[in-house]
Amino acid sequence: MLRAKQMSRLLIAASRDQMQAVIRELYRQHICHIEDFVEDGDGEGFRIGMPLADADEISSKLIKIRAIKNTFGLSSEDLPVELKRSARDLRALVDQDLPAIQEDVEALVGRRQKLEAALREHEQRIKELTPFTAVPIDLGMYRGYAGFSVFTGRIAGDVEISAPHERFFSDTVPSNFIAVITPNDYREEVEKDLLEARFQAVPVPDEEGSAQSCIETHAGEAARIREELALIQSRITEMKTRYSEFLAACDELLTSEVEQAEVPLRFATSDESFLIEGWVLADKVAGVRESLDAVTGGRVFVTELEVTETARVPVEYDNPSFAQPSELLMDTYSRPKYDELDPTAVLAIIFPVFFGIILGDAGYGLILLAASWGLGRFITSDAAGRLLTVLRNASISSIIFGMLYSEVLGFALPWEPIIFSRHLNIGAHATGHGPEITGLLILAVWIGIAQISLGRVLNAINHHHHHEVRGVAAQLGWLAAMWGILILLWSMAPIPYMPDLTGMAPVVAGLNGGGVAGALICLAGIAGIACESALELVELPTIISHTMSYTRLVAVGLSSVAIAMVVNYIAIGMLIGPQLEHFSALGIVLIIMGVLVFILGHALNTALGLLGGGLHSIRLQYVEFFTKFYKGGGIKFNPFGIKSKFLED
Template sequence: MLKTKAMTHLLITGLKERMEETIRELYLQHAFHIREYVEGKDVEYEGFVLGKPLPRAGSISEELVRLRGVLSLLGIHPPEASVKERPKTGDIAGRMERDLPSLEEEVEGLVSRKRDLLEPRVRQLEEEIAVLTPFAAAPLDLDMYRGYSSLAVFAGKISHDVNIPVPHEKFFTSAVEGHFIAVFVRTGDRGEVEGILQEARFQPLTIPEGSGYPKERLGACRVDLDRVKKEMEETDHRLGEIRSQHEAFLLACEEILSTQAEQFEAPLRFATSEGTFVAEGWVPTERVKALREGVARTAGGKVYIAEIEMGHETRDVPVDYENPPFARPTELITDLHSRPRYSEVDPTLPVAIIFPIFFGIILGDVGYGAVLLAAALALPKILASKEAARLSAVLRNCSISSIIFGLLFSEFFGFEFPWHPILFSRHLVIGGEAGEGPNIVGLLVFAVWIAIAQITLGRVLNAVNQSRGHHGMKGILGQVGWIVTMFGILSMIWSLFPIPYMPNLTALPPVIMGLSLSALAGVVMIIAGIVFIGMESSLELIELPTIISNSMSYARLAAVGLSSVVIAIVINYIAISKLIEPNLETLTFMGIVLILIGIAVLVVGHLLNTALGLIGGGLQSLRLQYVEFFTKFYKGGGKKYRPFGMEKRFSED
């Protein structure tokens, strides 16, 4: 409880000839977190060098690179892919040798044909068609546009037909876009004709290469283009076919090759001498036995496993969570801050309970809660990742809490249920309606009570941390000091001012210097607390004002919640009281339009407010955990536990 998984520090030493089997066993067990060996860093490893990859590593990597290339050509991305059935590794191995090379060759061939041959051809044909199209309107052979010594040729687009005052031959058509004109004049008249054409905004076109009638050539080009495009479609179709037929097989191959590559390269993380290897790392204590047995079985007694005792310095120890199932998704929130250190209290469990409660207090509304619950249940269907599943579980807890607090606050999309709020009322009175209004004082005091509870819990957890660490009694007393100071201040306030929903000690008779017994107790507690804090670290004394500021910060539970209610009530007021209701009495055309606008305001408004509530409720309660709660006891910065091995997604052993 509140602890991360116990780890055991292992040193695996063995003969190099048994290294491959040992690695395979460690990989299969998926429990050994390797401590990377860095040459020359540790004194005790003198004489050792970094290991070399196993002999077949190079060829496996090559195969893997080729296969990944093919996967990307087919548009398959292993991290996002999902398969229905997972083939057996044993079945795949045979097929991999037989089918994979030819499959890869086919895909590479198809793609390179498409990319290097068909696509350039399409571009070329399209260009040719674009050039030929204007000329196709004129019944002239392309040869007739060039090869003259005494004639000048103009061919191009023009805004309108023109009259040419010198001897000439002209062809004009408006059948093509931008009108086509071809003019043949004597070389001597070129300048004059050029001027006339310029006035009509003549744009010369390049005369296409080759000979023959443009219309015929255009026809041939189009036929060719259709053929090439069809061939491209066939290629795409075939690639699609390969993808749908072989996706599972290819993904399984990729996974098997990746696992092999990782295993074959593992010696790069070990220290080796001429005949031996040493692998250092951590294993969850509960799995040490299985690991020892497995290695002993495969390595035949040629590999020795020793346990190294862990001292106070646990900074390097990888950290894995150990929480009850309902709290596991909340590890996402802890990881977002940072992973706990090995010897530290894991805050996941308290956060798993408190975070949804805070969310519920802020967004206490049955309607919004139900909408979010539906969203939470739908999320895993849209996103298949592990993170999405955890997020959806956190959101589900939060929305259930919202519904419960919605019943307590008697809220449904800003409306009131038939019953009076069981907790404090958050219903505001707007638009001149009668009503008692929200119980703001109650809500604020409620928030302060929550602050007192959570801050005390944070300090207690810090004391637990101190007792586990080597600070001992002094550290624990420091935390007691913080708690005592806080309650001392509270006792003073209660003795001086009557506050609703809090103990009223103002009526106690004064004992000394006009102070009552409770006020005096408060003063004593504050002084004692400050002494305890100072004994632990005098620097911490500058943090004393945070007792007040952190408690006040919890007022956001009331404030953000109220703002969400105000928005809901305003939406209802505008949509129902102002737009829908007045027009229901006598139905006119304008009235119906206004009713429809009212319904739109209602739906869009509440959807927006749900989104705002999600952001407000989520971020504000997250902040209270991170800033007000975690700062009391949590440091974080632990290393993530990454066991050697891989979870198989596409194949089965």
């Protein structure tokens, strides 16, 4: 807790004939984060390694499998595992069965593409022919005249044409249809008349016979193609159910083989030997050494290197189980560095508390708790699961604070608020003493002071860890400046729920003893900050602004209470209540409206509460808390290998 897991830096060296055995063992163990070898001038004869001999062949097989999986729309993550296969059996099957499956799939997909193209062609033809069904003329009759011009197309309505012509107009098809035949001499006049009537030409389809019979032929063809497509689709589905697990297992096997075949690209190699530099959890070093010795028959050299200050150590969280879901929130910001404090556990406690202080309503808390539980039953992904656990904790905290504030969906619980009241006087007949705004705001400021002080102390510990005296002095300076300002304020004006120092005798320039002490502490603090860097002094106003920022805990919460109470007042006080007293037909409609307002209003407020409570609590951590001590930018510990799902170990 508060620190990442201890890492050891390993150097593994062996002769090249042991390379495959070493790679396979490291892959199987899945515990070594390999560091890429970078070639520089003085590599003492070492170069970046070459992939193992069969890497190309395995890669091309893998591409085929992924192509088939794509056709089937398969995702390995969603597949349940029925039986684990052994890698050796599967490897034999890959060579034996895969080409046949691939051939079948390719044939089916090719046929499907051809049929789909043909289907589109027929559908297009039917579309082109449809307007011509309005006129009882064979399609052949529209073409092949030397002395006549034919116009066919859509038009808004029937049109008067002055030149000699013959025309057919029909409004039985969508956007009407018109066919006009005229001697070539009058062609331009007719065209002009037609265009004025907003005529849109439709070319005559290149077919013979009546339009209706052509359409029937095409429709028949299209139906036949659809049947065949359905057949092909059912065969693809059948193949998918039959082979999905086999394909997922092959994918896993070949992915692991490709990774193993290509990992020498990250090694340093010479003609005879190879070197691997990597990171292993400190308590696993002995195990790695023993297992590598076993698989190579002792022909491997494993040694632990010193961890230097500049080393980029990968970071693996070391948190108690209650804090693990919050690692997601940490990764969203940035993973901690290896040598700094990891605030995940603090975040895991404070985030739900802040959420509860903001939302603080037993009703909304229960809704969100039910939502997190309900969604958790459908969602299998790891990240979403963690997020839901965080939400669950936050909703429980919200229920607890709801009981303390005595709030459920904006109504009061049957007891008086145990801590500060947030009940607003909303509505014409509202009575009560109203919310205790001052108390709440000062509570929020106290929380801010406490968290900012904690942040500064954590930063001082970080600096102490690196033996940086000036850094420690600066952090103590920030603490002194903040508390100095506070003492100064207490000596100047009485503030409720805060110490009152106004009663002390005045000493100098209107300041009393407390005021002088506060000013001195503050000045000493400023000197401490300047000790590290004078530029930091421009940040001094953040002492006030960051502390004040915590008042959002109250402000955002009160706005949510206000919305809830307004919804209740409109739904019950204005719509439902009066109608229940004097029943009428119109009253029932108003009651239904009231119920709708109640449900929609509270649904909206639940969503707003989730957003407001979640975003503002996390923002207080990221902006106000983390900026005091946390840098982040650590590398994720990513050990070589994968967790096998479909294969036996």
